[in-house]
Amino acid sequence: MMKQDYLEIINKVIENGSFKDNWNSLSQFELPTWYQKAKFGIFIHWGVYSVPAFGNEWYSRNMYIQGSKEYEHHLNTYGAHQDFGYKDFIPQFKAEHFNPEEWSKLFKDAGARYVMPVAEHHDGFQMYRSRLSSFNAYEMGPKRDVLGELKKSLAKHDIVLCASSHRVEHWFFMGHGKEFDSDIKEPLKEGDFYWPAMPEPNHHDLFSQPAPSEDFLEDWLIRTCEIVDQYKPQVMYFDWWIQHSAVKPYLKKFAAYYYNRAKEWDIEVAINYKHDAFMFGTAVVDIERGQFSDQKPYFWQTDTSLAKNSWCYTENNQYKTANEIISDLVDIVSKNGSLLLNVGPKADGTIADKERELLLEIGAWLKVNGEAIYDTKVWRTSGEGPTKIKEGQFTDGESKFFTEKDIRFTVNGSYLYATVLNYPDNGRVCITSLGEKDASILPHFHGIIKDINLLGFDEKPTWYRTEEGLVLETKSVQSDKPVVVKVSID
Numbered sequence: 001m002m003k004q005d006y007l008e009i010i011n012k013v014i015e016n017g018s019f020k021d022n023w024n025s026l027s028q029f030e031l032p033t034w035y036q037k038a039k040f041g042i043f044i045h046w047g048v049y050s051v052p053a054f055g056n057e058w059y060s061r062n063m064y065i066q067g068s069k070e071y072e073h074h075l076n077t078y079g080a081h082q083d084f085g086y087k088d089f090i091p092q093f094k095a096e097h098f099n100p101e102e103w104s105k106l107f108k109d110a111g112a113r114y115v116m117p118v119a120e121h122h123d124g125f126q127m128y129r130s131r132l133s134s135f136n137a138y139e140m141g142p143k144r145d146v147l148g149e150l151k152k153s154l155a156k157h158d159i160v161l162c163a164s165s166h167r168v169e170h171w172f173f174m175g176h177g178k179e180f181d182s183d184i185k186e187p188l189k190e191g192d193f194y195w196p197a198m199p200e201p202n203h204h205d206l207f208s209q210p211a212p213s214e215d216f217l218e219d220w221l222i223r224t225c226e227i228v229d230q231y232k233p234q235v236m237y238f239d240w241w242i243q244h245s246a247v248k249p250y251l252k253k254f255a256a257y258y259y260n261r262a263k264e265w266d267i268e269v270a271i272n273y274k275h276d277a278f279m280f281g282t283a284v285v286d287i288e289r290g291q292f293s294d295q296k297p298y299f300w301q302t303d304t305s306l307a308k309n310s311w312c313y314t315e316n317n318q319y320k321t322a323n324e325i326i327s328d329l330v331d332i333v334s335k336n337g338s339l340l341l342n343v344g345p346k347a348d349g350t351i352a353d354k355e356r357e358l359l360l361e362i363g364a365w366l367k368v369n370g371e372a373i374y375d376t377k378v379w380r381t382s383g384e385g386p387t388k389i390k391e392g393q394f395t396d397g398e399s400k401f402f403t404e405k406d407i408r409f410t411v412n413g414s415y416l417y418a419t420v421l422n423y424p425d426n427g428r429v430c431i432t433s434l435g436e437k438d439a440s441i442l443p444h445f446h447g448i449i450k451d452i453n454l455l456g457f458d459e460k461p462t463w464y465r466t467e468e469g470l471v472l473e474t475k476s477v478q479s480d481k482p483v484v485v486k487v488s489i490d
Helices: 003-016 033-038 069-078 086-092 100-109 146-156 167-173 175-179 214-231 248-265 322-334 353-372
Strands: 040-044 114-120 163-165 235-238 270-273 284-288 300-305 337-343 407-412 415-420 428-431 449-454 462-465 470-473 483-489
Touching: 003 214, 003 248, 033 337, 100 146, 100 353, 114 146, 114 214, 114 235, 146 214, 163 214, 167 214, 214 235, 214 248, 300 322, 322 337, 322 353, 322 407, 337 353, 353 415, 353 483, 449 462
Parallel strands: 040 114, 040 337, 114 163, 163 235, 235 270, 270 284, 284 300, 300 337
Antiparallel strands: 407 415, 415 483, 428 470, 449 483, 462 470
């Protein structure tokens, strides 16, 4: 399809739909019920950058920055950039062991309710069958429609397909390759893999120059709409640079198009954004590698990775522990959030043993304790305890050390769930928010407790309430992971 034909379709859908490309109209967006209930999803960073498996998923940019570790690695491993550039990794990206059914089963066993493959990363290689560029996984490399195959297999396991686009950063992502003799050189024309390879701006300057051109932004818009039309993802995720002032008109067009299409198809959808790229209330806030320190009145999402140092597979990935991830999940859900946890498959389509082990360990915990996570709502307070969560992006590199006093709350129906993030060896827990305090001083709780159980344990705790709190005592309960106290309320 020609670009102009697609643009006309986009404009017609907006013209005839209830959502228009302005914030006033887009503020009528309603958050999907399924998304608020899901709580836990899987992100997948897999692409051509998985072939060198060095540094991180920004290899395509960094290998062209003279003096960087990726630049030196590339010279020493693959030779001069003018002879072997990033595009030359594409034939090596064979994905010979990619089995979407195995992936889907693993994600199901991990407890994921939605899965978000990266449809196109900053490098510009599409992981799906596209009519707009030949640089895609169906025509090159694996020669498979990765996104389409995953959609089919995920549906068999009742997992919602989502997708992410990092295309807008491609405006500058390959630009350093023009600074020396490499395979990135003019003339570059629209449709070329490296096009447009512009100078890299200050990433947080909303008015940086040269601003993305009309040709590039129209290309971005139709590429993103193509993902929507072909695969009907129920969340579309964008990375940070969509906040640039030049992108805003196209961003509004996309949102109006997506929301209108969703109404046509009778599906619930949402968009993830960072910073203030969208007007608040028109999409879902996402915090990259970080959390909020307090409970929020609005639904939000954290995206982070199993590995601390990279989103894609590398041979030197440094992994978090399952306990760290589970504790973060509990904390995030108690504050009205959802966790999108990234996996980085190898170039051949296999998932590293360590990542598989972590996912299954998380899934085993959720199989026992999932009722305290899935379908829950926030309570009067998200939690209690001395350990403070550092707020903001890129804060998850520091390990958190929770105590037996660090407890997080969720609620569902007649049950209040109090998750003890570090269950004490002596078996004594005091939940101060459930103490028998005078109602006149506004306690967190002043109701009737019918019964208490610990999920996953046969021992029934002895319990009593004092002004200090609800005190539980157990003799045999031991765990290296959070323990859920299920409180039945009359």
